[in-house]
Amino acid sequence: MIKGSRKQMIVLRTEGNRYFDEAYFILRREIETTGGGGDILAEANRILEESAPRRIGRLKRARGAILGFFAGSAAGAVVCGLIIFLL
Secondary structure (H helix, E strand, O other): OOOOOOOOEEEEEOOOOOOOOEEEEEOOOOOOOOOOOHHHHHHHHHHHHHHOOOOOOHHHHHHHHHHHHHHHHHHHHHHHHHHHHHO
16 A cells, blocks of 8 residues: 555455355545445455355256357258358
8 A cells, every 4th residue: 555545445344145255335525425335345245245156056067168169060961051052
C-alpha cells in the first residue's frame, strides 16, 4: 500500500464455499459506508456467487460433445452431397 493513503476494505470470510476462504474488497473513496454497509455486503456476496465456477456434469458435457460430433458430421455430409450434385 502507498504511504499516506487510506482505503476502506471489506473482508468476507466464507463458510462452506469450495473456492474461497476469504475475499477482500477495496472500496472506492466516493462510497459512503457510514450507514451500516448492508448494500455493500450484499453486492460483495453477489460478486462471490457469480465468480464461483459452475460445475457441468460429466454426462451433460459428454452429451454436448456427442451432439456436436453428429451435427458436424451431418453438415459435412450435406456439403459433400451438394458438391457432388453440382459437379
